[in-house]
Amino acid sequence: MTKRPLSFYLLAAFFGLFVLFLYGPMFAIFLLSLQGEEGGLTFPMRGFSFYWLGQVFQEQRVGSFTESFVRSMALGLAVVLLSVIVSVMAGLAFRSRFRGATLLFYLTISSLIVPSVLVSLGIGITFQVLGLETQWFSSGLGAHLTWTVPFAFLIVLGVFNRFNPSYEEAARDLGASDPKTFWEIVFPLIAPSLIGISLLAFTLSYDEFTRTSLVSGQKNTLPLEVFGMTTNVTSPALYALGTLTTLFSFTMITLAFLTFRFFSKRQAQ
Amino acid sequence: MNSSTSVAPSEIQPMLNQLQQELSAQAVGVTLRNVTKRYGSFTAVENINLEIQAGSYTCLLGPSGCGKTTTLRMIAGHEEISSGDLLIGERRVNDLPPTQRNTAMMFQNYALFPHKTVWENVEFGLKMRQMPKAERASQVNEMLEIVGLTKFADRKPAKLSGGQQQRAALARALVTRPQVLLLDEPLSALDENLRVKTRSELRRLQKQFGMTFVQVTHGQDEAFALSDQIIVMDNGRIDQIGTPSQIFQRPVSRFVARFVGDNNIFMGKVREVTPNSVQMEVEGIGTLLCCRENQPAEVGDSAACSVRSDSMSLRPYPPDDLNAPNQLTARVVSIEFTGYVTRVSLLSEATGAEITYKARSDDWMKQPVAEGQLVSLSWSSDDCVFLAH
Numbered sequence: 001m002t003k004r005p006l007s008f009y010l011l012a013a014f015f016g017l018f019v020l021f022l023y024g025p026m027f028a029i030f031l032l033s034l035q036g037e038e039g040g041l042t043f044p045m046r047g048f049s050f051y052w053l054g055q056v057f058q059e060q061r062v063g064s065f066t067e068s069f070v071r072s073m074a075l076g077l078a079v080v081l082l083s084v085i086v087s088v089m090a091g092l093a094f095r096s097r098f099r100g101a102t103l104l105f106y107l108t109i110s111s112l113i114v115p116s117v118l119v120s121l122g123i124g125i126t127f128q129v130l131g132l133e134t135q136w137f138s139s140g141l142g143a144h145l146t147w148t149v150p151f152a153f154l155i156v157l158g159v160f161n162r163f164n165p166s167y168e169e170a171a172r173d174l175g176a177s178d179p180k181t182f183w184e185i186v187f188p189l190i191a192p193s194l195i196g197i198s199l200l201a202f203t204l205s206y207d208e209f210t211r212t213s214l215v216s217g218q219k220n221t222l223p224l225e226v227f228g229m230t231t232n233v234t235s236p237a238l239y240a241l242g243t244l245t246t247l248f249s250f251t252m253i254t255l256a257f258l259t260f261r262f263f264s265k266r267q268a269q
Numbered sequence: 270m271n272s273s274t275s276v277a278p279s280e281i282q283p284m285l286n287q288l289q290q291e292l293s294a295q296a297v298g299v300t301l302r303n304v305t306k307r308y309g310s311f312t313a314v315e316n317i318n319l320e321i322q323a324g325s326y327t328c329l330l331g332p333s334g335c336g337k338t339t340t341l342r343m344i345a346g347h348e349e350i351s352s353g354d355l356l357i358g359e360r361r362v363n364d365l366p367p368t369q370r371n372t373a374m375m376f377q378n379y380a381l382f383p384h385k386t387v388w389e390n391v392e393f394g395l396k397m398r399q400m401p402k403a404e405r406a407s408q409v410n411e412m413l414e415i416v417g418l419t420k421f422a423d424r425k426p427a428k429l430s431g432g433q434q435q436r437a438a439l440a441r442a443l444v445t446r447p448q449v450l451l452l453d454e455p456l457s458a459l460d461e462n463l464r465v466k467t468r469s470e471l472r473r474l475q476k477q478f479g480m481t482f483v484q485v486t487h488g489q490d491e492a493f494a495l496s497d498q499i500i501v502m503d504n505g506r507i508d509q510i511g512t513p514s515q516i517f518q519r520p521v522s523r524f525v526a527r528f529v530g531d532n533n534i535f536m537g538k539v540r541e542v543t544p545n546s547v548q549m550e551v552e553g554i555g556t557l558l559c560c561r562e563n564q565p566a567e568v569g570d571s572a573a574c575s576v577r578s579d580s581m582s583l584r585p586y587p588p589d590d591l592n593a594p595n596q597l598t599a600r601v602v603s604i605e606f607t608g609y610v611t612r613v614s615l616l617s618e619a620t621g622a623e624i625t626y627k628a629r630s631d632d633w634m635k636q637p638v639a640e641g642q643l644v645s646l647s648w649s650s651d652d653c654v655f656l657a658h
Contacts, residue, residue, distance in 0.1 A: 166380040169347050174394035174445065175368035184393070188384045 033239035052240040068225035079144045079205040080198045083152040091156035112150050116210035124214045139215035148201040159193045192263045199256040284411050293479025297358030297448045298323040304353035306339050313339045315505045326475050326482045328492040331502035337485045345374045345451050373447035377454045379438035381426035387437050388422040394445040416440045431459045452484040501525050522658050526575035531625045539570040547655045553619030556594040558650035564657035573656040578625040580652040588645040596647035599624050601640050
């Protein structure tokens, strides 16, 4: 075997530090969520139990994790559905260069660099002016879409950029109507990418904080609930919640990955 | 899924015969009248007139960007016609969608749907025409049997070889019983050996089914081997329409003469015009006698003529008569042995122009000439074609 240069070890050590920095805190929280019943917010561990993990599902003094989790889930799914539909339709529209396409493109993308809290404030004020009550499923949903749709749209543009239009022509040549062409040919071919978009949109929505902060109305989404609790709850239940949501995120990613593999495999056969 | 019921080989022949009768009975011609295609201020195809006979094999030949693909796509209905008339059979089809034209197109790289099996690909056109399921299945099985893909019915296109993909694409196009088959560079995705084999298979199928085939190609060999009629296009216009031998032996323009292969082109001034000949004066070379068919020619015109590199004769310098027409003195620059043919590059002594000479290798070896040697090239006026433009 050839001798590795010094730089290899230095870089490897640096990479090790990076991984430690990335996962260390998460691991600490994971450990602390397994505190014994008498344990506190900091090390050392006093015993070992699943008590705090169970506590997450109980009613807290200032609210409920379970309810806000359900809200965040519902919101996330709505965001995924709307983001995919809107971005695919926009992507299809952008394939034929209509008037003002470039302007619309830049407007959509530049909305991403407007500070999130201003977007939230703007939506809040608009609702007030219109005399509407802000709710997590109305103004909150809107706020999330301002964040997810531009990203989804960017990805869809890339997907259609690589999409060979002769498949659609072949379908039309064989007598397929436009809707048939879309559902029989285009949709199955872009489906794997749509799963990627869904995952991204869900993640963006699931842990969105700033844009939601001023427009979620009476009821909190999960990130808002957690933030509220950091000032009130002084038990390892908070860590237990962190552990559970992290596990949940990993499950979602795994599911998305498996679906993606299923679709790409079906195509490659 | 859709596992095909196997058909015994003895059953193929009647199937073939029936398909053959159906297809040849309904084959129609294609007519283009003053057809133009503009994209904004750019004119891709300008005012072309074209008559394609029912049951013939026609190739649109030309370099990329000459408008041949646009023309094919206008016939297919994938490109709108800016002005002019397109007739398929007797019907004017300008405003009809692709399906109602009774044409089928085979796309470059085939455009087989990657997520569907071969069976589903072939079935697609029938499904879109809402043919009942049982009838659909029997027609798909029959077509796969004919192109020899029954065993591969359940495969996805990515798992087929290039030749199999080509046959799958052909099956998909033929299963809808088109009156005209349009082929966009159908052989370009294949390697050299397979291309020649597939080429003759295409020609055989076209003859067998008596169908009208219109194909786009940029390869003159392909066009020569396949066509009843070749349409040479350049810059959105038709330069020449003719049989392969007409195009090869009697190019009408400098463009065709250059595109079709190793032609030597001489530029000069018209001196004398008779009904079937033109006498030209070429600077540095002298008098050339050319044959002429209907090309317009006026004394004093600047014009050109072309001599095929394989219809010249090469002798050691000096020639018997230095002042005879249709000859020039040149120096051998390089000699390439390419198998059947030996290709010789020369430079004209008087003008420095590059000249190509080709001989059968066996003949060349009987009296070889060394590189650097001075030779005399001559040709008969029958082999010297007058080019009007």
